[in-house]
Amino acid sequence: MTTPVNKEDAFSQFLLRMGDNTLILGHRVSEWCGHAPVLEEDIALANTALDLIGQTQMWLGLAAEVQGLGKSADDLAFLRDAWDFRNLLLCEVPNGDFGRTLMRQFLFDAWHSIQLGRLMKSSDERVAAIAEKASKEVAYHLERSADTVVGLGDGTEESHRRMQEALDYLWPYVGEMFQSDDVDAEMVKAGIAPDPASLREEYDTLVSRILTEATLTIPESRFAHKGGRNGAMHTEHLGHLLTQMQWLQRAYPGAKW
Amino acid sequence: MKNEWPLWEIFIRGQHGMSHRHVGSLHAPDAEMAIKNARDVYTRRNEGVSIWVVEANHISASSPSDKGPLYEPSESKVYRHPTFFDIPEEVGAM
Numbered sequence: 001m002t003t004p005v006n007k008e009d010a011f012s013q014f015l016l017r018m019g020d021n022t023l024i025l026g027h028r029v030s031e032w033c034g035h036a037p038v039l040e041e042d043i044a045l046a047n048t049a050l051d052l053i054g055q056t057q058m059w060l061g062l063a064a065e066v067q068g069l070g071k072s073a074d075d076l077a078f079l080r081d082a083w084d085f086r087n088l089l090l091c092e093v094p095n096g097d098f099g100r101t102l103m104r105q106f107l108f109d110a111w112h113s114i115q116l117g118r119l120m121k122s123s124d125e126r127v128a129a130i131a132e133k134a135s136k137e138v139a140y141h142l143e144r145s146a147d148t149v150v151g152l153g154d155g156t157e158e159s160h161r162r163m164q165e166a167l168d169y170l171w172p173y174v175g176e177m178f179q180s181d182d183v184d185a186e187m188v189k190a191g192i193a194p195d196p197a198s199l200r201e202e203y204d205t206l207v208s209r210i211l212t213e214a215t216l217t218i219p220e221s222r223f224a225h226k227g228g229r230n231g232a233m234h235t236e237h238l239g240h241l242l243t244q245m246q247w248l249q250r251a252y253p254g255a256k257w
Numbered sequence: 258m259k260n261e262w263p264l265w266e267i268f269i270r271g272q273h274g275m276s277h278r279h280v281g282s283l284h285a286p287d288a289e290m291a292i293k294n295a296r297d298v299y300t301r302r303n304e305g306v307s308i309w310v311v312e313a314n315h316i317s318a319s320s321p322s323d324k325g326p327l328y329e330p331s332e333s334k335v336y337r338h339p340t341f342f343d344i345p346e347e348v349g350a351m
Contacts, residue, residue, distance in 0.1 A: 038262070038284060039283070039284075039298075040283050040284060040285065040294040040297065040298060043294075043297050043298050043301075044293070044294065044297040044298075047297050047301065140296075143293075144293055147289065147290065147293070151286060151290070
């Protein structure tokens with residue numbers, strides 16, 4: 001982990017965080033393609049994954065531009081190793097069952113929609129424009145994942161049990177979204193992005209409303225796994241994901257179609 | 258298959274001023290999810306501005322075996338087609 005010394009470094013770190021979240025989660029969601037429990041959900045998940053990959057192109061494209069090292073969004077996506085990724089750990093944990101995938105999606109979508117709402121007012125107009133475009137997609141993601149969490153949570157005995165297990169497993173990954181560091185302080189100072197900690201109250205209100213409707217119980221512990229968004233320590237799952245996601249560019253450098 | 262979600266028929270309006278057209282069917286647990294699924298399955302390429310969903314078992318259909326009494330009588334009623342009028346040329350295509 002390198003401590004950023006100036007605004008440009010902090011800005012590109014911030015952009016990597018946004019783009020790596022959508023890239024890694026988008027890849028995870030795409031793993032369901034052809035495997036979802038019903039056709040309709042299969043297509044819906046693929047749509048979500050594609051939305052997230054599309055947003056990745058914008059965030060990582062801007063990150064590459066700000067870095068000014070002549071790299072492209074593709075270079076950043078396919079030619080970095082695990083320690084260079086800046087996504088939340090939540091995005092890289094394995095899918096588990098369908099319920100856990102949708103719970104993870106909901107917990108992310110809720111944060112994502114609030115974050116994008118703030119970024120639409122960014123002092124950097126490129127950031128504001130990306131946020132504006134992404135926010136419409138994410139509003140739909142949130143509506144869909146929230147509905148599914150309620151449907152399964154307040155569903156059968158089995159679906160309720162699975163959703164509670166998913167929430168218990170994923171909740172310790174929520175806290176990382178709100179941990180502020182030097183990069184964030186620099187972004188707040190420049191008016192580019194909000195302080196992550198300032199999103200927590202709105203997030204808790206939204207999430208507890210939906211989870212209450214889903215008859216699910218939020219774990220009391222506020223323990224939070226961390227190390228994803230600053231790159232200090234990813235889970236062992238990220239490396240496995242990258243071997244799948246990056247193998248083509250690694251095996252056939254520069255391959256195009 | 259008692260655990261199957263009900264079948265929904267999906268109608269989509271392509272643009273304002275047009276009528277909704279049947280585009281296909283899908284499964285969903287309720288009407289709200291049927292609209293969401295229709296959005297994901299049938300409007301991926303910018304096809305629609307409005308979606309209707311109707312649970313398939315609420316649709317009543319004519320029986321194919323009734324086609325004689327239902328449709329054949331109209332075959333011999335040529336006077337129902339407005340083909341006996343001379344249209345002035347300046348009217349153009351009707």
